[in-house]
Amino acid sequence: xxxxxxxxxxxxxxxxxxxxxxxxxxxxxxxxxxxxxxxxxxxxxxxxxxxxxxxxxxxxxxxxxxxxxxxxxxxxxxxxxxxxxxxxxxxxxxxxxxxxxxxxxxxxxxxxxxxxxxxxxxxxxxxxxxxxxxxxxxxxxxxxxxxxxxxxxxxxxxxxxxxxxxxxxxxxxxxxxxxxxxxxxxxxxxxxxxxxxxxxxxxxxxxxxxxxxxxxxxxxxxxxxxxxxxxxxxxxx
Ligand SMILES: *[C@@H]1O[C@H](CO)[C@@H](O)[C@H](O)[C@H]1NC(C)=O
Ligand SMILES: *[C@@H]1O[C@H](CO)[C@@H](O)[C@H](O)[C@H]1NC(C)=O
Numbered sequence: 001x002x003x004x005x006x007x008x009x010x011x012x013x014x015x016x017x018x019x020x021x022x023x024x025x026x027x028x029x030x031x032x033x034x035x036x037x038x039x040x041x042x043x044x045x046x047x048x049x050x051x052x053x054x055x056x057x058x059x060x061x062x063x064x065x066x067x068x069x070x071x072x073x074x075x076x077x078x079x080x081x082x083x084x085x086x087x088x089x090x091x092x093x094x095x096x097x098x099x100x101x102x103x104x105x106x107x108x109x110x111x112x113x114x115x116x117x118x119x120x121x122x123x124x125x126x127x128x129x130x131x132x133x134x135x136x137x138x139x140x141x142x143x144x145x146x147x148x149x150x151x152x153x154x155x156x157x158x159x160x161x162x163x164x165x166x167x168x169x170x171x172x173x174x175x176x177x178x179x180x181x182x183x184x185x186x187x188x189x190x191x192x193x194x195x196x197x198x199x200x201x202x203x204x205x206x207x208x209x210x211x212x213x214x215x216x217x218x219x220x221x222x223x224x225x226x227x228x229x230x231x232x233x234x235x236x237x
Contacts, residue, residue: 119237126165131155132233133170140207143175143231144188152235153177155210156187163197163216166232170212175231178208178220196220 119130130152138146144154154177157163166174177188185193185208197220199211207225210232223229 119235123235124165124169125237126162128237129162130235130237131166131169132235133166133174134231134233137228137230138175139228140175140179140225140231143233144177147231147233150233150235152233153188155232155234156189156191157197157210158187158191158194160195163195166210167212167216167219170210170230170232172213173209173211173221173229175229176208176210176220177234179225180206180208180222 119125123130123132125131132147132150132152134143134146140154147153154175155162155166156177157166166176178185179188180186187193197210197216197218199214199218199221202220202222205223205225205227207227208220208222209229211219211221213219
């Protein structure tokens with residue numbers, strides 16, 4: 001009986017141990033399974049996070065681009081209309097946007113967008129003015145009329161920059177918008193004569209021309225307004 005008990009006890013113990021072992025094993029297995037699912041979940045979460053971030057970045061990009069596109073297309077057609085209207089009376093400026101409007105829409109470096117600040121073919125831009133150096137010769141009055149018909153006037157030189165620019169661009173003698181009125185010389189625009197670049201040995205005559213063959217500091221000269229020579233027109237943009 002004792003033996004039996006003992007045996008039974010031992011067997012019981014053994015069984016218990018077996019049970020313990022198997023349950024321990026299954027716990028361990030389950031733990032491994034848990035760990036695996038946990039690892040997968042972490043992977044999925046990370047993937048989800050990355051995809052979400054990519055989505056947000058792309059969304060942001062789409063918003064920014066569409067805003068830019070919108071502001072561009074909002075500004076341009078309307079400006080194209082005004083430009084087209086302006087173009088009819090002023091053929092010297094290329095179909096263009098209003099410069100001020102454009103500047104308010106885009107930064108300085110982007111102002112070339114919408115074709116802002118463009119001169120028509122054959123015209124040269126300096127600052128906000130388009131200049132045209134003629135290839136034909138007319139007298140001073142005809143030149144001024146020709147420039148007016150092109151939507152501008154004979155060139156008015158109000159800065160050293162313009163003087164240098166026009167001298168460099170040309171290689172002939174050009175009427176500019178300078179004419180004597182009694183004792184005084186004045187510009188066609190009536191703007192005050194701030195800069196003077198008269199040659200040392202000026203001729204006589206009531207109309208002023210610029211000779212690009214002479215040095216830029218002193219290349220204005222005068223001639224009879226009936227003389228025929230080339231001319232420079234200007235148009236403000
Ligand atoms: C300027 O004068 C030339 C020569 O007379 C002429 O062919 C041209 O059409 C004129 N331009 C304008 C805009 O009047
Ligand atoms: C010429 O300019 C002076 C002062 O700058 C002025 O007093 C005079 O009236 C002007 N003469 C003419 C003909 O415009």
